[in-house]
Amino acid sequence: MTGTSTDPGVTTSTLNMSADSDIQIIPDGSGRKDDGGAAGPVDRLYNFLAAVPTWILWVLVFIWTLPTFSLFVNSFRSRDAQRNAGWWTVFDDEVPPSIANYEEVLGAEASGGLTAGLVNSFAIAIPATIIPIAIAAFAAYAFAWIDFKGRQVLFIATVSLLAIPNQVSLIPLLQTYSNGAHWTIPGLDKTMTIVPDLGLAGTTTAVWITHTAFAMPFAIFLLHNYISQLPKDLFESARIDGADHFTIFWRLVFPLSVPVLAAFAIFQFLWTWNDYLIALTMIGANGDNWPATIKIASQAGEFGLKEHILSAGAFVQAFVPLVVFFLLQRFFVRGLLAGSVKG
Amino acid sequence: MAEVVLERVNKIYPNGYHAIHDLDLDIKDGEFLVLVGPSGCGKSTALRMVAGLEEISGGEMRIGPTLVNDVHPKDRDIAMVFQNYALYPHMTVADNIGFALKLAKIPKAEIEERVGKAAAILDLTEQLPKKPGQLSGGQRQRVAMGRAIVRQPKAFLMDEPLSNLDAKLRVQMRAEIAALQRDLGVTTIYVTHDQVEAMTMGDRVCVLKRGFLQQVDTPQNLYDSPDNVFVAGFIGSPSMNLMRLTLGGTADNMSVEIEGQTLKIDPQVAQAKPALAGFLGREVVVGIRPEDMEDAEIATDAPGDRKLRTHCTLIEALGSELIVHFPLAVESFSIMDAEFEGEDAVEQAKDEQGRTIYVGRFSPRSRARIGSELEVVVDTARFHFFDPESGNAIRG
Numbered sequence: 001m002t003g004t005s006t007d008p009g010v011t012t013s014t015l016n017m018s019a020d021s022d023i024q025i026i027p028d029g030s031g032r033k034d035d036g037g038a039a040g041p042v043d044r045l046y047n048f049l050a051a052v053p054t055w056i057l058w059v060l061v062f063i064w065t066l067p068t069f070s071l072f073v074n075s076f077r078s079r080d081a082q083r084n085a086g087w088w089t090v091f092d093d094e095v096p097p098s099i100a101n102y103e104e105v106l107g108a109e110a111s112g113g114l115t116a117g118l119v120n121s122f123a124i125a126i127p128a129t130i131i132p133i134a135i136a137a138f139a140a141y142a143f144a145w146i147d148f149k150g151r152q153v154l155f156i157a158t159v160s161l162l163a164i165p166n167q168v169s170l171i172p173l174l175q176t177y178s179n180g181a182h183w184t185i186p187g188l189d190k191t192m193t194i195v196p197d198l199g200l201a202g203t204t205t206a207v208w209i210t211h212t213a214f215a216m217p218f219a220i221f222l223l224h225n226y227i228s229q230l231p232k233d234l235f236e237s238a239r240i241d242g243a244d245h246f247t248i249f250w251r252l253v254f255p256l257s258v259p260v261l262a263a264f265a266i267f268q269f270l271w272t273w274n275d276y277l278i279a280l281t282m283i284g285a286n287g288d289n290w291p292a293t294i295k296i297a298s299q300a301g302e303f304g305l306k307e308h309i310l311s312a313g314a315f316v317q318a319f320v321p322l323v324v325f326f327l328l329q330r331f332f333v334r335g336l337l338a339g340s341v342k343g
Numbered sequence: 344m345a346e347v348v349l350e351r352v353n354k355i356y357p358n359g360y361h362a363i364h365d366l367d368l369d370i371k372d373g374e375f376l377v378l379v380g381p382s383g384c385g386k387s388t389a390l391r392m393v394a395g396l397e398e399i400s401g402g403e404m405r406i407g408p409t410l411v412n413d414v415h416p417k418d419r420d421i422a423m424v425f426q427n428y429a430l431y432p433h434m435t436v437a438d439n440i441g442f443a444l445k446l447a448k449i450p451k452a453e454i455e456e457r458v459g460k461a462a463a464i465l466d467l468t469e470q471l472p473k474k475p476g477q478l479s480g481g482q483r484q485r486v487a488m489g490r491a492i493v494r495q496p497k498a499f500l501m502d503e504p505l506s507n508l509d510a511k512l513r514v515q516m517r518a519e520i521a522a523l524q525r526d527l528g529v530t531t532i533y534v535t536h537d538q539v540e541a542m543t544m545g546d547r548v549c550v551l552k553r554g555f556l557q558q559v560d561t562p563q564n565l566y567d568s569p570d571n572v573f574v575a576g577f578i579g580s581p582s583m584n585l586m587r588l589t590l591g592g593t594a595d596n597m598s599v600e601i602e603g604q605t606l607k608i609d610p611q612v613a614q615a616k617p618a619l620a621g622f623l624g625r626e627v628v629v630g631i632r633p634e635d636m637e638d639a640e641i642a643t644d645a646p647g648d649r650k651l652r653t654h655c656t657l658i659e660a661l662g663s664e665l666i667v668h669f670p671l672a673v674e675s676f677s678i679m680d681a682e683f684e685g686e687d688a689v690e691q692a693k694d695e696q697g698r699t700i701y702v703g704r705f706s707p708r709s710r711a712r713i714g715s716e717l718e719v720v721v722d723t724a725r726f727h728f729f730d731p732e733s734g735n736a737i738r739g
Contacts, residue, residue, distance in 0.1 A: 233429035236396050241443035241490075242417035251442075255433045 075101055075311035082308045101312035105299065114316055116288070117295030121273055121320075123204045124291055128211035128272040129265050135212075136219035137227075137261065141253050143220065144228035145235055146245060155224070161217040170281045173210055177201045177282065202286035207279050211272045219264055226260040227253055262331030270321050292317050345407030345497040346372045347393060347530055352402035354388050354554070362388045363554045365402070373528040375521070376559075377545030379535055381577070385554040386534045387502055393532060394423050394500050406497055422491035423500040426507060428483045430475040430490075437462075437471040440489040461493040464523070481512045488520065492527060499524070499531040505540065517544060538578055542566070550574050570736055572729040575630045576678035581666060584631045584701045585676040587731060594620045598648075599629060602672050607648040609724035617739045619728055627737065628676045630727030633666070636703035638711055639718035655717045656694060665705040669717055670698035676731065 073087040076097035081090075090097060105114050142148070143155045175181075178201035181194040200206040230253065238248050254261075276293045283289045290298070296313035300306055347370040354363035363385045370376045378386040391397040393404065395416035404411050411419050422443075430439050437458050438445075444454045462468045465485045475483055484504060491499050504520070505513045521544045524531050535541055541548045542562040550557040550565070550573070558570040569575035575583050592598040597608040597619070613619055619627075639650055657668035670693075692700040703719055711717055728737040 231427065231429065233425045233427050234431065236394075236416075237423065237425060237429035237490075238431075238442075239396070240394060240416045240421065240423050242446040244417075247446060252431060 071311045071314060073097075074308075075315050077101075077308075079306075079308035082311075101309045102316070104306075105296075105309050105312045105316060114292060114295050114299070114313060117290055117292035118316070118320075120204055120289055121291040121293070124207045124211070124275075124279065125269055125272040128208040128215070129269045131208070132212045132215040132219045132268060133261055133265060136216060136223050136264075137254065137257065138249070139216075139220045140223035140227050141245075141249050143224050145248075145253075155220075158217055159221045162221065166214050166278070170210075170278065174201060174206075174281055177206045200282075202283055202289060204283070204289050204291075206282040207275075207291070208272070210278050210282060211268075211275070214278075215268055215271075219268070222264055223257065223260060226257055230256055259331050262328055266324060266328050266331070269324055273321055274317075345530060346370060346374075346405075347498055347532065348403075348405040349389075349393075350403040350405075352389075352392065352404055353400045354385070354392060354397060355400040361554060363392070366551075366554075366556055368549060368556075368559065370530055370532065373530055375524050375531045375533065375544060375546045377533045377535060377541040377548045378551060379538055379541040379548055379577075380551035380557075382536060383553070384551040386536075386551050388554075389551070390423075390500050390502055390532055390534045393498070394421060395419050420494075420497045421500055422494050422496040422498075423502065424487045424491050424504045426503040428475075428487040428504075428507075430483060430486055432475055435472055435474060436467060436478070436486050436489075439475065439486055440467075440471075440493050443490065443494050457493050458489075461489045464492065465489050480508050481516065484508060484516060488523070492523070492529075495529075497530065499529050499533075501531065501533045503535055504533075506535075506537070513540075520544065538580065542578070548578075550577060552577075568736070568738075569630075569727065572628055572630070572676060572734040572736075573678045575727055575729065575736075576676075579632060581633050581702045581704070583727070584633065585678070585729075586629045586631070586671070586699075586701075587626055587674045587676050588629045590619070590622050590625060590627050592623070594623065597623070601651055602653075604651055605648060606651070606721060606723055607646075608726060611724055612726055612728075615739070616728060616737055618737050622728070622730075622737060626731055628729040628731050628734075630729060631701075631721060632725065632727075633702045633704035635722040635725045636705070637720045637722075638667075638703075638705045638709035639720050641706050641709055642720040645720040649721055649723055651719045651721060653717050653719060655711045655713055655715055656700060658711060658713055660707070663707060665707055665709055665711065667703045667705050667709070667711050667717070668692075668700050669703065669719065670694040670696070670700050672696075672698045673701075675699040675701075676729075 070087040073090050074082050076099065077087070077090060077093060078095040078098075078100070081093040081095060085092070107113070139158075143151060143158075176195055177198065180197035182191050183194055184191045200209070234252060235248060238252055243251065274293065275291075276297070279291050280294055283291075283294070287298070292313075296310065296317060299313060300310055347368070349366050349368040352363060352366045352368075353361070355361050366385075366389060368376070378389060380386050388397055392399050393406075395411070395414060399412050406419055406421065431442065434442065440461055441454045441458045444457060449457075458471070459468070462471055465488055467482065467485055467489060470478060470482055470486070475486065478486065484507075487504065491501075501520075505516050508516060517540055533540075533544060542565075545562060547559055548562050548565055549559040552573050558565060558574045565574060565578050569578065572585060576585055586601070588599040588601065590597060591600060591605075592608075594613065595610065597613050598605050599608065600606070637645075639645065651671070653669040653671060655667055655669055659666035659668075694700060705711065729735065730737055
């Protein structure tokens with residue numbers, strides 16, 4: 001990791017320091033599996049991948065990009081052209097390529113208008129990214145560094161929630177959003193309200209609350225892995241310097257965890273931005289609140305009459321994640337490695 | 344600045360491991376006390392208890408007049424230097440040094456002034472805007488020191504602060520830290536496993552073994568009159584030769600026999616250690632410092648009953664002295680327990696015939712050669728005697 005990162009930033013120096021301490025503690029070199037040309041599986045995989053010639057990678061890049069590229073070309077072609085011949089005949093089209101599809105997708109005359117959908121998508125994806133990170137970072141710090149009763153059990157319980165498929169809980173959640181949750185005490189003929197009827201069904205709020213909840217186990221797991229790897233001495237030193245848990249979190253843990261926070265933010269943003277199922281379940285027929293994904297699907301029209309504008313819609317939809325990815329990709333690579341491989 | 348007092352302090356971990364047993368320490372105001380011992384002896388645990396990073400299971404601890412058993416680390420007014428320095432990697436050197444002051448809500452101008460002063464003392468002024476990652480090991484160590492001194496605390500606690508440095512830098516920093524502590528006059532507790540550090544830096548040295556206090560004294564007293572065989576063997580390099588021998592002769596004329604050669608014990612020793620008479624005819628542990636032996640060709644005036652014939656198996660020439668190894672068919676006494684001390688337990692070296700290798704420190708003028716015959720003069724007036732059962736020194 002030290003070799004690939006371009007700036008000697010925060011993570012690199014932390015990990016270097018902890019690596020120093022390893023050398024001290026284990027002077028004979030045993031136990032440092034990730035060092036040198038040793039025979040660890042990670043090393044062997046790394047050495048194998050490093051030996052792959054660059055031109056093979058370019059072939060892979062070409063193959064992987066081809067479908068996207070064809071979609072991109074088609075998004076400028078007319079309905080007839082798309083239906084009659086493949087994208088590579090784009091120069092023989094009777095109607096020359098134009099941005100007409102894009103105008104239709106974004107324009108007001110199209111059913112609903114994708115612009116409103118994009119706004120709804122942001123209204124879902126932004127809170128659904130920031131809120132889980134905020135909660136999970138606190139939780140991960142507590143699980144890693146605050147000694148409280150039942151910490152281990154609670155952590156395992158949290159992480160094991162990863163095994164529950166989202167789809168199982170969609171309908172019960174929707175019921176709770178639209179009617180609240182009530183419990184009739186057996187034999188007493190009395191009904192208690194556990195969750196009041198908040199009337200959330202059909203709103204974007206229902207969608208981001210759901211995303212937040214579903215993201216939590218993975219977020220806590222990922223951040224915990226990273227935060228628990230920070231050197232213990234740092235925390236002890238800060239405690240002696242007079243810092244309480246809150247100060248330690250904001251002054252040390254938060255700035256030192258930026259790479260993993262950014263990596264998770266990208267994951268979560270892409271996932272919520274591209275989500276269709278949860279949004280459709282929670283919003284249903286309320287077209288005003290549809291995010292871009294549902295808007296695009298609905299624009300194809302009855303019987304797929306306007307299916308030719310789907311490719312343009314897909315590119316509008318994909319534009320935001322592309323920008324996010326290229327802005328933050330530096331963190332993306334680092335964050336994936338962080339916590340898993342030391343040094 | 345304050346004194347630090349530990350009274351019958353105990354540490355028992357939740358898993359039942361008893362790390363510190365009834366530790367009594369009275370560290371005076373401004374004193375430099377070194378805690379030393381093999382790994383697992385509880386020295387770091389003791390230090391961390393003073394810092395408040397480990398709970399105190401029993402006993403009382405005072406810093407100044409205050410009982411601090413249940414006081415949070417930040418309220419103990421102490422500063423700690425960690426083995427890995429524990430610098431905050433995302434902050435500049437200046438922010439690292441000033442972090443505690445900032446948390447204490449001290450005005451910015453004063454922080455700047457105090458950080459500047461500390462940096463000047465430690466020769467760090469030019470490094471202040473840099474991040475720790477850009478510094479060398481020695482500079483990082485200085486930053487860690489700077490973080491401690493800028494707070495003007497009641498006590499410095501240092502946990503093996505030099506063990507990450509290379510040998511040359513370690514010697515230099517050793518002297519610097521000792522001088523700094525003298526200038527500032529702050530009570531200091533310093534943990535190390537390096538007995539050279541312990542001897543050179545401490546006003547007093549406290550030797551621990553498996554959580555039990557062995558001896559606290561000035562370095563010279565520790566060296567000259569160890570209370571027990573563990574301290575005798577642990578302090579000094581090369582370490583003291585420890586032999587299991589039967590005390591022979593009479594009360595006025597004691598002797599020990601080594602490979603059939605009789606060594607007469609200086610009568611002064613018997614007078615200074617009256618309790619020794621009680622061990623006549625019994626086994627004792629005899630301790631001989633390497634420097635109390637000399638090549639017979641150099642110490643020509645030594646009487647015949649102070650000499651041992653053997654041969655030389657190894658010579659380490661250090662320029663100023665020769666460390667000479669020679670075998671004797673005498674069982675040695677090990678102060679380390681392989682089961683407990685782990686890597687620190689060094690098996691006493693033996694030759695092919697199963698004889699134990701002992702070590703003498705000879706004058707560089709000695710012409711001893713590897714494999715050659717050797718006659719060793721032993722200064723029996725400087726023998727140390729220990730009870731093989733209890734390990735305690737036999738004195739009077």
